[in-house]
Amino acid sequence: MADFENEEINALRLEFEWLLNEEVSVILAQMQNILLECCRRMPVTIPDLESLVKTEKYSLSQNTGQQDQLKISVHLLGDNISFADINLRLHKHTVPNQRFIVQNDCQWKLNQIQDASNHLMAALSYLSAPPLRFDEDGNKFDFTSADEVIQMINNVMNCLHKGRNALIVPKKRTIEELQNSRNMKSLQPPVPNDLAISFYIQSHKLICAIYHMQKDQHGFTKFDIFQAETSVPWLSEVLVLFTVALQVCQQLKDKVAVFSQYKDMNINNLFAPSLN
Structure with missing residues (x-):
C-alpha cells in the first residue's frame, strides 16, 4: 500500500514538474498574446505592435420620448473626443436652444479609457518583463513553486479586474465636480452655470449626460437629465479580451491549485531538485 502511495505521489510530482516547466509558460504566452490584441485597440504605444486605433465618428441617440431635445455627434480617437457637436433644446430655459462644440x-x-489602458499595460508588464526568474535559453519562466505561479497570476488578474471595471463602472461625480472639471473647459461657448455636461463610458457605450439645474417653488434644486448614447464596437472587443484573459488566468490558477490538495507533495516548496 505504501509503495502504491509513493508511486502515486511520484507521478503527481512529475505531472506538477511538467506543469511548471512546460504548460505554465505556454499558457502565459497565450495570455500575453490576448493582452497584446487588447493593446492594439487601446491608446497605448508598444514597439512593433500595429495599432488599430483610429478616429471614428458617432452619432449619439436619445432614449425614447426625448428625440427632439438632444442631438450629439462626436469624433472619438482612443481616449480622446477630438470633436463634439452638442445641440440641446431646453423648453424651460431662458435660452431654449443651446449648442456647444469641442474642438x-x-x-x-x-x-476611464486611459485608466483601463494603464491597468492593461501593468498586467502585460508582469508577462513581458517579469520580476521572477526567466530562462532565456528555453524562452520560458523558471517557476519552482506553486506560490510563484499563483502570485504572478494574482498580480495579472488584479490589473485586469481594475482595467475591466474602469470601463464598466463609471466613477460617480457631483454636479460641482463636473462643472469644475478640466473637460468642461474644452466646451465652447462656456457652459451656463445651470448646466453640467458629462461624457463617460459604461461597458461598450459612450454616453453623454446633460444636467439642467432648476429651483422649484420652495427653493430646492431639482435636475432635468438628458442622455444620449452610442455603442462603440472596439470597446466591446476590449471587454471580451479582458474577460477571456481573466478566464485563462483562472483556469491556470485552478490547475496549479489542484496539486495543493496533496499535502505530502509539499507543492508550495521546492520539492524536485531537477527543477533547477
Missing part, C-alpha cells in the same frame, strides 16, 4: 485644439479626455 481639436482642446479635446475631451475620457479618463
Whole structure:
C-alpha cells in the first residue's frame, strides 16, 4: 500500500514538474498574446505592435420620448473626443436652444479609457518583463513553486479586474465636480452655470449626460437629465479580451491549485531538485 502511495505521489510530482516547466509558460504566452490584441485597440504605444486605433465618428441617440431635445455627434480617437457637436433644446430655459462644440485644439479626455489602458499595460508588464526568474535559453519562466505561479497570476488578474471595471463602472461625480472639471473647459461657448455636461463610458457605450439645474417653488434644486448614447464596437472587443484573459488566468490558477490538495507533495516548496 505504501509503495502504491509513493508511486502515486511520484507521478503527481512529475505531472506538477511538467506543469511548471512546460504548460505554465505556454499558457502565459497565450495570455500575453490576448493582452497584446487588447493593446492594439487601446491608446497605448508598444514597439512593433500595429495599432488599430483610429478616429471614428458617432452619432449619439436619445432614449425614447426625448428625440427632439438632444442631438450629439462626436469624433472619438482612443481616449480622446477630438470633436463634439452638442445641440440641446431646453423648453424651460431662458435660452431654449443651446449648442456647444469641442474642438481639436482642446479635446475631451475620457479618463476611464486611459485608466483601463494603464491597468492593461501593468498586467502585460508582469508577462513581458517579469520580476521572477526567466530562462532565456528555453524562452520560458523558471517557476519552482506553486506560490510563484499563483502570485504572478494574482498580480495579472488584479490589473485586469481594475482595467475591466474602469470601463464598466463609471466613477460617480457631483454636479460641482463636473462643472469644475478640466473637460468642461474644452466646451465652447462656456457652459451656463445651470448646466453640467458629462461624457463617460459604461461597458461598450459612450454616453453623454446633460444636467439642467432648476429651483422649484420652495427653493430646492431639482435636475432635468438628458442622455444620449452610442455603442462603440472596439470597446466591446476590449471587454471580451479582458474577460477571456481573466478566464485563462483562472483556469491556470485552478490547475496549479489542484496539486495543493496533496499535502505530502509539499507543492508550495521546492520539492524536485531537477527543477533547477
